[in-house]
Amino acid sequence: MVEGVKLRVLAAMSGGVDSAVAAARAVEAGHDVTGVHLALSKNPQTYRTGARGCCTIEDSRDARRAADVIGIPFYVWDMAERFHEDVVEDFYAEYAAGRTPNPCLRCNEKIKFAAVLDRAMALGFDAVATGHYARKGDDGLLRRAVDPAKDQSYVLAVLNPAQLAHSMFPLGDTPKDLVRVEAEERGLAVARKPDSHDICFIADGDTSGFLKNKLGSKEGEIVDAASGEVLGSHDGAHQFTVGQRHGLGLKRPAADGKPRYVLSITPVDNRVEVGPREALRVDRIHTGAPVWLGPERTEPFEAEVQLRAHGEVYPATVVPSPKGLRAELHQGAFGVAAGQALVVYDPDAAEHNDASAGVGDRGDAVLCSGTIDATGLNDAAVSSGSAAGV
Incomplete structure (x- = not known):
């Protein structure tokens, strides 16, 4: 346009x-x-x-x-x-x-x-x-908004180039x-008027109750991931998400007194594994087929990746293929759940912005995105949503 x-x-x-x-x-x-x-x-x-x-x-x-x-x-x-x-x-x-x-x-x-x-x-x-709070650069690329607290480029990164070309922000x-x-x-x-924060189709904000009403109840075990000890029970693995700390219903604390977190969910046997926060750390993330907003790349490249809306940005080496992306994080991330999006930003695609607007020069262009399938640590790839590997 x-x-x-x-x-x-x-x-x-x-x-x-x-x-x-x-x-x-x-x-x-x-x-x-x-x-x-x-x-x-x-x-x-x-x-x-x-x-x-x-x-x-x-x-x-x-x-x-x-x-x-x-x-x-x-x-x-x-x-x-x-x-x-x-x-x-x-x-x-x-x-x-x-x-x-x-x-x-x-x-x-x-x-x-x-x-x-x-x-x-x-x-x-x-x-x-x-x-939406996002920008389109002179090069046609999707870029972060001036207001970092409101930036919505992450949730717009699923757009394809044709859709982006006919969009205005x-x-x-x-x-x-x-x-x-x-x-x-x-x-x-x-x-x-107040901003909307909750999921719009869940009237009372009770996501667990909303899912239970549709998917029903089925008793399953909450297990310590390291020892295999059964720590408690639940009435539906679909009510949990990786990284969750509250609402586990465990009556006995960990031996070291530290909180437990959901580490993995296995829908097939309705099993939820929990453990310490350190066990949530991953440095390798795999996605399904990517959506490219910028020029498609075939060789590994350095980039910045964002793993959740308004979440932290991580430097990473991204290895692309037609079937998916592999992001090797330069530092560990915690609580990365399958089903969320991995959005890749080009740190070198800096566009000069009016300094009075509070932006300055920065690499903020969206290159591509993909839905997270699995995560891993070192050479042991594990799914962040189930017990299945990559």
Whole structure:
């Protein structure tokens, strides 16, 4: 997309402050903008209630009011069936397999930048604008947002180059507090609306109860990984995730008095293994087939990898292949769960940014991403979601 060219833009409006300001900025840039709110549940009250920025009745009303203030046409698109199939059912399936999914990442991949973008392009739109905090560089690469605390490049790294080419992120160059100030100046009632943090389709925030309701209960053992001693029981391995410390229900503390953590989950025999934090350390991570946003590479290269949203960044040697990535971390990471994304950033792809914005020069371009299948330490590769090896 060429800067300065008037485009037909579909602005995805969640009902929160970010998407409202993003839509307003797209209008201000001279584009022909239409707002759309995604109805993700046939019965919104079965999802979270309250003004939290996603999946509630209040949100659709807030989005409509914002569109009226901005002065753009507004529609509601029913994406409930697609959302349930591609995001909610995937969430169930991943936990049942002993993995830990990221539903926001899956929603971006399957809904906001697949189903919505496909429909938008079919209707003659040139791009979809969202309130995500990320930037597109002059080179077309996806880059981190100016506000590191709000950066969402990690959850956008599943986009392919074609989807990225037709996406707009108007907020990537602005800190969140200034976005709220701008919303107030524009007369948008959502200026002080709280951000959404919980999983939108779990109404009460009880993930364990949500999974239990769908996947049922099945008694299994909680075992000490080192000794094989049975320490306790549970009613479903799908209620646990690697790295989990709380909610294990163990009545007897470890001999050294230190906390125990979930080290592995084996769905086949409904077994959960626990041990000390040190046993969570890994320095080798394997993924499935990568999605390349930057130039595809075939030889090992040095990069920085991020293993969870807003998580720590690790220097690593990345070994690519058509079937997956292998990241050799230069330092150990803890609690890395299968099902999460490994996102690779190019430390040499520095782009000069306005120092007054608080960014400066830094390597922040997304090269590729892959879903974590397994982790390892030294030469002993082990799965971080089950007992299966690599």
